[in-house]
Amino acid sequence: MVGYLLRRLGASVLMIVLVSMLIFVVLRLLPGDPTITRFGQQEGIDPRTIAAMRAQLGLNDPIIVQYWHWVTGIVVHGDLGRSYFSQFAVGTLIAQRLGPTLELSVAGLFLAVVFAVVLAVLPTILRGRWWSRLVGTYTTIGLSAPPFVFGIVFVALFSVKLGWLPDRGYVSPSADLGGNLRLLVLPAVTLGLALSAPLIRYLRASLADVETSSFVRTATGKGITRSSVVFGHVLPNGLLPALTSLGVSVGAVLGGAVVVEYVFAWPGLGSLIVDSVFKRDYAVLQSTVLLLATVFVLVNLLVDILYGVLDPRLRVSGDRR
């Protein structure tokens, strides 16, 4: 077990290091100058000022040195750098946006699991062809629509047409809890629906697997009711393997939230990333993306470990792929 844990941990750390290198190198491949971000397009700036600024920001160092400063800054001092644009510490900027993103992600993920379990289990219980087809169609659409497209449809329907819910914006829950929740509904449902599609597909496959297994046949054969078979035998065994796809969903929630936040003017990390791309604010961009990447890799590690705990066979073989 310890060997398994160490192997997974090592692989995850390696992954994060590689991702950080990729982000860092890509953002410095072009000769573009971040000092331009600071000074804007102003005319007549003394070249010496720019040179001083470059030196101060460490932009004259070799790329390896710059990378080393960035990484040691994060790991040793917990310092994510400073925005080229606003001069704020990146850590502060992220801290401001973390709350809204967490709120939206947790709500979205929760709804996704609820939608997925209900929709995947319904055809199993009702055993209707049409239910199965309906859910299948829903999954195909859900897998094909970019997450934010649901958002546009919902705003068109519930805000513009029906006027039931506000279309976009954010108020902090401590200022106005009711308003916060009303504004949360549409983005959270959007994210939840988008994430539920892959979950449903995985769940249904896993339920179908269990459905044909011999112990379910035995259970049915000994004459207990259909609902006892489903709730007592099929679901407990079928839901467990779907755990892995939940790890993938957390990644999807991070990716999906980026644009869903943009659609609903939700001031989270996703909008921070989009903003920093517009402003070419590499300092903010690289640290924020790395943070999300780290969360994603760690969640997958956690799921892997959980999976190993629940299914001892994996500890031996080490790699389930």
Add this chain to the structure above:
Amino acid sequence: MTASSPPVLLEEPPALPEDSGPGLLRRYLTRPPVIAALVVIGVLVIMAVIAPWVLHSPTALDVPDRFAPPSGAHPFGTDELGRDLLSRVAYAGRLSLGIAFGATVFAMVLGTVWGMAAAARGGWVDEVLMRIAEAGMAIPIILFALVFVAAFGADLVAMTLITGFLMSFLTARIARSAVLSELKSEYVHGLTAVGVPRMRILFGEVLPNTLPSLLAQSSLNLATSVMLEATLSFVGLGVQPPAASWGTMLQNGYSHLYESIWYPLMPALVIVLAIAALNTLGSELQVVLHRSAS
């Protein structure tokens, strides 16, 4: 997988007509979802090509009739300048599908070379190449896409290459496993034994045999690039106006939502249809290939 499959009995006639090229293709093309998907893609491509001659001009203004709902004259309605949305959606397909196609070709070439190099060389080369590919797939594709767009800008060539590069990670992994399973097969051992050069085996024999699974992946890649283009253009970091793609139309439509809810819904519908059709083509091909393999 190959190791555990039962040995073929000599009495059994080889199942060539069913499992190889033509039989496989026929079985694929007669599946109802495939037919439906091909119709959708066909219509979108044809519309993109012939839009300016058959439909309203995508640039013809009709300001008094702006934000019109769908009608006989304008089946998709009109936009903020009274331009016909159907013809604009059709026309925008040129950019959206063009970028997707370019990106997919790039991903296919790069990914195949990448995966093949990893599979053929093995050892530390394989290890390094695949670790890089895994790192590329370690985080959601949209995050990397935003980083790349920040670095390289969002002109059409850059977008095509960025999208293609980001999809090449997964393509490389698919190519690697396809090549590996071919390399284990009897005919490769046979050709090696009679002294055929390895490069010729790889490019002349192995590569053609991996094409079907690479094609299936390419269809999924097309879907991914349509989605990525729409996403980037929607947030304003993709195709730049006045050029029009499905993503920019979505963005324009969303900002005029209160004038006409049809404006964003129509490009949205087309995007979802296109991605669904491309996903279907890819996954159905995978199903057919999987069945013929087992």
